[in-house]
Amino acid sequence: MSTIRDNILLRVYKASFSAEDVSLWERILEKMPDELLEDAARFIEISPESMSYLNENLKKKTEALEKGDIKLLDEALTDQKKFLKSLAPSLNLNI
Amino acid sequence: MKIKPESQFNPEEFGSEGSKTPEGGTEKKEYELFRFGAGLKALGAFNIAILSNYRLSLFASDEEWKKREKETRMPLLKNFTKKAIQSYQALEKAGEVIDEGIFREISAGYEERMNDATTEEERRAIIKEFEDIKRSRDKKLAQETIRKNVRSTVFGMFEEILKK
Numbered sequence: 001m002s003t004i005r006d007n008i009l010l011r012v013y014k015a016s017f018s019a020e021d022v023s024l025w026e027r028i029l030e031k032m033p034d035e036l037l038e039d040a041a042r043f044i045e046i047s048p049e050s051m052s053y054l055n056e057n058l059k060k061k062t063e064a065l066e067k068g069d070i071k072l073l074d075e076a077l078t079d080q081k082k083f084l085k086s087l088a089p090s091l092n093l094n095i
Numbered sequence: 096m097k098i099k100p101e102s103q104f105n106p107e108e109f110g111s112e113g114s115k116t117p118e119g120g121t122e123k124k125e126y127e128l129f130r131f132g133a134g135l136k137a138l139g140a141f142n143i144a145i146l147s148n149y150r151l152s153l154f155a156s157d158e159e160w161k162k163r164e165k166e167t168r169m170p171l172l173k174n175f176t177k178k179a180i181q182s183y184q185a186l187e188k189a190g191e192v193i194d195e196g197i198f199r200e201i202s203a204g205y206e207e208r209m210n211d212a213t214t215e216e217e218r219r220a221i222i223k224e225f226e227d228i229k230r231s232r233d234k235k236l237a238q239e240t241i242r243k244n245v246r247s248t249v250f251g252m253f254e255e256i257l258k259k
Contacts, residue, residue: 031147035242036140043137047130054141061145061175068171077178080138084186087134088127093189 004037005029011044015051024058053083121200128193135186139246142179146172180250187243198232 012025032040044051057076064073085093149172205225212218 027148028141028144032140032144036143039136040140043133046133058141065149065171065175070171070174073171073175077182081182084131084134088131091124091127091193
């Protein structure tokens with residue numbers, strides 16, 4: 001297992017998520033290409049307070065795929081856009 | 096707007112917890128864009144991993160299960176892939192447009208300082224400073240192009256799903 005993946009998992013273990021949530025993170029990180037793990041780790045490092053949001057968003061997307069729920073999937077993608085805009089409030093991102 | 100040399104944004108300063116957050120002006124915008132870009136890339140990485148997870152499930156050995164999966168989940172998977180890619184590309188473009196705007200602002204600040212400079216020595220120092228900024232930006236953009244290619248390759252793999 002890569003060090004970067006280990007570092008993200010350490011954050012996950014420290015975040016007091018449920019055992020089910022931790023297991024989801026482990027499965028998802030296992031499938032993440034190494035180059036992209038760096039992107040995930042970088043963001044978690046600069047914005048550790050976003051862990052809860054990432055956890056909820058991951059759960060929502062996987063639940064939508066498991067249940068075949070298109071409405072939930074749309075909701076997760078809309079949430080994602082709102083979250084990204086909230087990271088840059090003074091930029092008035094036109095998205 | 097004048098840009099003071101000491102106010103130049105340095106992403107490295109924001110790389111760890113408890114580091115400083117700029118209070119305003121161009122530096123704040125740069126910081127927010129940096130944070131937005133990092134968040135966008137992270138969510139893109141998670142979307143790719145989620146898609147990988149489900150794509151693999153479509154290649155399970157149990158034929159009956161695989162058939163059922165294809166019928167029930169394939170349309171949703173295609174939908175997710177399409178929306179995730181479209182949303183990512185739109186957000187990435189928005190970030191690039193803002194990045195260019197900020198750089199124009201920085202350039203204008205240097206131009207103004209050049210106009211106000213009274214000695215040749217001062218002008219040379221300003222030019223050198225601006226060239227350093229440009230070099231650092233070019234380096235950042237080159238690194239970003241490599242990353243973009245990785246993302247495009249992975250997204251390309253998923254776009255193949257849409258064709259099946």
